[in-house]
Amino acid sequence: MTPTLTDPFGRHIEYIRLSVTDRCDLRCFYCMPEGFTDFETPEHWLTFDEIERVIAAFGRLGVNRVRVTGGEPLVRKELPQLTSRLSALPGVEDLSLSTNAVQLAKYSEVLRRGGVQRLNVSLDTLKPERFKAITKGKLEKVIEGLMAAKAAGFNPIKINMVVMKGVNDDEVEKMVDFCLKHGFTLRFIETMPMGDTGRNASDQYIDLQIIKKRLMQRYDLVPGVMPGGGPARYMKVAGTDLNIGFITPMSQHFCETCNRVRLSVDGTLYMCLGQDHNFELRPLLRNGISDSELEAAIIKAMALKPERHEFSDKPGQVVRFMSMTGG
Ligand code: SF4
Secondary structure, three states: OOOOEEOOOOOEEOEEEEEOOOOOOOOOOOOOOOOOOOOOOHHHOOOHHHHHHHHHHHHHOOOOEEEEEOOOHHHOOOHHHHHHHHHOOOOOOEEEEEEOOOOHHHHHHHHHHOOOOEEEEEOOOOOHHHHHHHHOOOHHHHHHHHHHHHHOOOOOEEEEEEOOOOOOHHHHHHHHHHHHHHOOEEEEEOOOOOHHHHHHHHHHOOOHHHHHHHHHHHOOEEEOOOOOOOOOEEEEEOOOOOEEEEEOOOOOOOHHHOOEEEEOOOOEEEOOOOOOOEEEOHHHHOOOOOHHHHHHHHHHHHHHOOOOOOOOOOOOOOOOOHHHOOO
16 A cells, blocks of 8 residues: 655645746746846756656655646756656656746647646736736747647646736636637636745735636636646636636635645755745755655655745745745
């Protein structure tokens, strides 16, 4: 029987978010500061062999869901090689990728063939000028990437929209219609005070309960369900296939059912998005730790996992940017 990883609060850890880079080809103002250059140095990046060893160890401990993220994972060279190695690991049952889709048109086919099953794509607006203002990038690249992913057979494709007051909250209905038209799943996300950028964006915070009520005036929303190990609470547009997820870390947190940990590009295991509790695996990996010792270290590290985030009580607590662990 596969052992399971449990934290001090009795929560079963079955999901690991793997950040393969802290770099990105966009600069979303609520995530990474413009002109930021203090990235992790390449010699500290876990190699593909080291990543495979860690994910295999987690797999043997019953963690069978793996999400590859960044920064932007597609800026890491040879990423499709890594995803096909991870999808071949015995313990990995669900391999997904979070991306900003800027390079997705180029990689969709090879990622799909290499075992990536699901995609989450960040998209906060459908207006090219507003997209440029939020991300410093080009919207058409993202739309091209989405259409290529659809053509490659990815399903579901989930759209993640960070809803911000006075920035894009006037577009939620348009985004619903866009997802209805293309058969995408839509998730709305509240801003979180991660790093200075996240804290600055707190002025644009909007409680998603308000957005849900607004959408109920226009769409017949009924309770919905979607596969995946994430925190979204879903509603469905009646008579359609469209599921709309609400990810509400601020207004209605989901920590009591937390099932995940995060591995950053330099091999640091973060126990919680909203806290700094962590455990360094890289020194152990580079000092010849055995597979069974690695499993024992992971089990020991779970004791560090905190009960919940304190975004509301201590908004200044988390210094690192979202891009360092990939949401
Ligand atoms: S904030 Fe921390 S405890 Fe809460 S769901 Fe996220 S990772 Fe889990």
